[in-house]
Amino acid sequence: MTTTTLAERDDTRVRSGLGRALDVINIIAERAPETLGVSTIARELCLPKAVAYRILKELVADDFLSFNEDTKRYRLGAGALAVGLAALRALDVPDTARRYLVRLVRDSGETATLSVRQGWLRVYIDQVLSPHEVRMSVSLGTSHPLHSGSSSKAILAALPEVEVEEYLAQPMRSVTSATITDPLALRAELIRVRQQGYAVSMGERQSGAGSVAAAVRYGTGQIFGSISLCGPQDRFTPQVCAAHGALVAAAAHEISAELGYRVPAARSPADQD
Missing domain, CATH: 1.10.10.10 (Winged helix-like DNA-binding domain superfamily/Winged helix DNA-binding domain)
Structure with missing residues (x-):
């Protein structure tokens, strides 16, 4: 007993x-x-x-x-x-995200990156390189507008609508011939990003490059930045984009959860207390 x-x-x-x-x-x-x-x-x-x-x-x-x-x-x-x-003061976002970047490379074989939002720009702050001989790499510390590339569009799509409209009202320059600069087309693209949970880019920031990305949130719900998988465009077929997109969306969700973010619960009818 x-x-x-x-x-x-x-x-x-x-x-x-x-x-x-x-x-x-x-x-x-x-x-x-x-x-x-x-x-x-x-x-x-x-x-x-x-x-x-x-x-x-x-x-x-x-x-x-x-x-x-x-x-x-x-x-x-x-x-x-x-x-x-x-x-929040004890959190180190790049350190938290690093192991997810390593996992993304292991699971996809492509380069994984981490970007942070800075106003209407985003900046690469970390990457884990693909093991392939032919691979993508990014220049850490470089900034890019929020309409060019999957990492940028993932951030823009996650912002409050009032901020999105403010951004779309500004002139948007082409970075490559594939960059979306028309406000109506970009607005439709952002709707697509929200619906599928990740952004896709085919040469929109760098010609010949393909990528998928998803937004990362602080515990407050504000946008920290985004994570991405990128590689040569010919390896990013529609099927591969869907598979890699699911990977980055899941990883972004897990990183955000570690930062304290919780998806808001659906509001219920008022209870009779």
């Missing part, structure tokens, strides 16, 4: 309570900016309402949650914000 000491039983109780409190914080974070009432929280976490209320009361007392007396709903508080900001 297995026995436990009082200390072990207390530790189990404390860990269980901590886990429940974290579940409450997580569900409120996932549903932000929507605020939640105790009934919704209890129902979605399968908790007795009295237990959920006790956890919420303690989290409000510690400033991890804020309670609106008028609506009787909860949102994240200053304590949660302080923890989140501390985590």
Whole structure:
């Protein structure tokens, strides 16, 4: 027969309570900016309402949650914000992304790159080269406009619509004969990027080069930049683009998740709390 000491039983109780409190914080974070009432929280976490209320009361007392007396709903508080900001300060995005670049090269055989957004430009800051003798390489530190190439279009497509329209209102120069400079054509291209989850370029930034890219987000939802796979255009057939596009989209999602980003949950009908 297995026995436990009082200390072990207390530790189990404390860990269980901590886990429940974290579940409450997580569900409120996932549903932000929507605020939640105790009934919704209890129902979605399968908790007795009295237990959920006790956890919420303690989290409000510690400033991890804020309670609106008028609506009787909860949102994240200053304590949660302080923890989140501390985590952001500790993040090293290139270091986080590096192992995903290595994995992309292993899985695709093509060069993987990381770009960071800087205003209406983006800059290459890292790459892992393809093992092929004939391969693509980029010049780190060089900047490129947000309409030329897959890395640029992935960033532009992920920006808020007001920023996209501001960019499209500016003159856009051709980098190669394939660069999209017509606002209507580029707007349609950005819709396609959003629908498939990654951008494709065939010689739009560099003649003879093919690439696919997806946007990377900070935990706040703001755009950090993008990751890409690139190589000679003749190797980037439609089938290869689809396969490589799925790889970069998955990697960008994982990097963003490590940076704290969570896809906003669908809003639910208001609960009756």
